Amino acid sequence: MPTPSREGQAQSLSAEAWQQVSFLIPECGILPEVLKSTIADIGEYYVVRNLPIHELVAHEFIDAFVKKGSCYALTYNTKIDQDNTAALLPNGKLILSVDKDTYEELGLQGRPSQYSGKKIMRYIITIDLTDSGFHPDSKKHNRVLWALKEKKPLEFDFLLAWYNTGAEGSTLMSYFSKNQIQALKPKITFSMLRDLQCPVLQSNELQGKPDESCSTEELFEWLGAVLSQVSLDNKSSSFVSTYCCPQPNTIVEKAFLCTITGFIIPEKIIQLLEQLCSYFDEPKLAYWLTLTVHGFADSPVSWRESEHGFHKGGENLYNFVIFRNLDYWLQMAVGTNDDCPP
Amino acid sequence: MNTDECLPGRREGSGVALRACGEVGAALPVDVLTYEEKSLSAILRVVSSGLVKLWSALTLLGFYQNRRCAFRVLQTSPFLLALSGNSRELVLD
Numbered sequence: 001m002p003t004p005s006r007e008g009q010a011q012s013l014s015a016e017a018w019q020q021v022s023f024l025i026p027e028c029g030i031l032p033e034v035l036k037s038t039i040a041d042i043g044e045y046y047v048v049r050n051l052p053i054h055e056l057v058a059h060e061f062i063d064a065f066v067k068k069g070s071c072y073a074l075t076y077n078t079k080i081d082q083d084n085t086a087a088l089l090p091n092g093k094l095i096l097s098v099d100k101d102t103y104e105e106l107g108l109q110g111r112p113s114q115y116s117g118k119k120i121m122r123y124i125i126t127i128d129l130t131d132s133g134f135h136p137d138s139k140k141h142n143r144v145l146w147a148l149k150e151k152k153p154l155e156f157d158f159l160l161a162w163y164n165t166g167a168e169g170s171t172l173m174s175y176f177s178k179n180q181i182q183a184l185k186p187k188i189t190f191s192m193l194r195d196l197q198c199p200v201l202q203s204n205e206l207q208g209k210p211d212e213s214c215s216t217e218e219l220f221e222w223l224g225a226v227l228s229q230v231s232l233d234n235k236s237s238s239f240v241s242t243y244c245c246p247q248p249n250t251i252v253e254k255a256f257l258c259t260i261t262g263f264i265i266p267e268k269i270i271q272l273l274e275q276l277c278s279y280f281d282e283p284k285l286a287y288w289l290t291l292t293v294h295g296f297a298d299s300p301v302s303w304r305e306s307e308h309g310f311h312k313g314g315e316n317l318y319n320f321v322i323f324r325n326l327d328y329w330l331q332m333a334v335g336t337n338d339d340c341p342p
Numbered sequence: 343m344n345t346d347e348c349l350p351g352r353r354e355g356s357g358v359a360l361r362a363c364g365e366v367g368a369a370l371p372v373d374v375l376t377y378e379e380k381s382l383s384a385i386l387r388v389v390s391s392g393l394v395k396l397w398s399a400l401t402l403l404g405f406y407q408n409r410r411c412a413f414r415v416l417q418t419s420p421f422l423l424a425l426s427g428n429s430r431e432l433v434l435d
Contacts, residue, residue, distance in 0.1 A: 019427060019429040019432060020426075020427035020429075022426070022427075047434050076432075076434070079430070182434075184434060220421070220423060221421075221422050221423070223423055224421060224422025224423030224424070224425065224426060225375070225422055227423065227426035228375070228376060228385055228422060228425050228426045229376055230375040230376050230385065230422070231375075231376070240373070240374050241373040241374055241375050241387075242371075242373055243373055243375055243387065261427075261432065262432075292423065292426075294424070294426075294427035294429070295429075296429040297428070297429045297430055298429065298430065312418050312419075313417065313418050313419045313424065314429075315419050315421060315424035317421075317423065317424060317427070319423065333421050333423070333424060335419070
């Protein structure tokens with residue numbers, strides 16, 4: 001099995017902030033201190049209400065945040081299949097996903113949405129804020145600013161986060177102090193699962209082996225059951241539910257489950273991933289652990305910069321299964337209106 | 343690939359809607375994977391070819407045992423794991 005570094009994989013996976021991170025460690029009663037401090041260090045994110053989008057195109061903002069470190073932004077409470085949505089990626093690209101009327105009123109160059117069907121009702125506009133041609137006096141910059149400020153002013157509630165390696169200068173709180181900015185901490189929940197049926201896995205057997213190990217798909221579904229608190233112990237003749245834990249499985253006395261919800265940047269997820277890999281530096285009873293990351297259903301992008309849509313669902317998630325021998329499985333799931341993950 | 347689809351629904355109103363699934367269940371095997379009394383929400387599982395039937399049956403169900411009720415589908419996915427996180431329900435403090 002090819003083994004690029006897990007950290008490298010995770011880095012290349014992300015062009016966006018993530019909505020929920022969960023990890024499950026079987027045979028774990030007490031979380032190691034180093035993991036506790038990594039979680040405590042996940043960092044705050046911000047919500048700015050009624051922020052006109054032209055503020056993100058202002059050069060003061062670009063110089064202070066976009067060009068220094070990684071700045072993430074996503075409109076809050078906008079539905080990608082109905083409303084206008086915007087996202088700022090750490091590479092400096094501002095992505096606007098707008099309906100037909102807004103696109104025509106804005107007058108900026110974009111392209112039709114891939115998931116629009118025969119009659120184009122949605123357009124994607126990409127503005128590269130760090131492009132050399134986008135300096136303060138350029139025609140490009142002036143046109144964009146005019147379109148967003150005067151022609152068709154757009155205003156949203158934004159979720160914001162900024163990762164910088166200790167650069168001096170303003171913070172998001174001070175920059176947006178005149179707007180309604182609020183700092184928020186991600187919501188963190190811990191739970192201890194007792195007597196949990198866990199599938200037996202072998203890292204090199206992706207399809208599973210009868211009576212020896214379960215397949216990747218069975219693990220994926222089982223993990224969904226555990227995280228959604230589904231009973232794992234039903235009979236096939238049961239009226240209510242026939243779902244049961246895949247075979248072969250073992251009963252694990254206790255398992256540690258942690259869920260972090262908010263606007264979580266990839267840099268912090270990578271730190272968490274590294275610490276989870278280090279969990280096996282000392283001998284442990286667990287054979288494997290999992291890390292699951294959910295994206296925003298209404299983000300205009302997923303997997304680097306592929307367009308993301310919402311058909312019957314907006315799923316966009318990945319899951320690491322890290323084995324004791326430091327082999328790993330990486331499972332990625334997308335919805336109907338998505339490109340295949342890289 | 344998972345060929346089943348999971349579908350959570352939230353019931354407005356009182357009564358035990360679980361048994362209502364029995365009406366659909368007569369025609370289509372449906373698993374009620376979870377049911378939470380507090381939030382009146384459940385996760386249902388149905389084969390993907392039955393999704394439209396189940397979804398429309400739930401939408402049209404207005405009465406159960408002479409009591410008014412309504413189902414609202416919050417999230418659907420072929421992946422059970424996707425249902426453990428719903429960004430559309432993200433509430434900021």
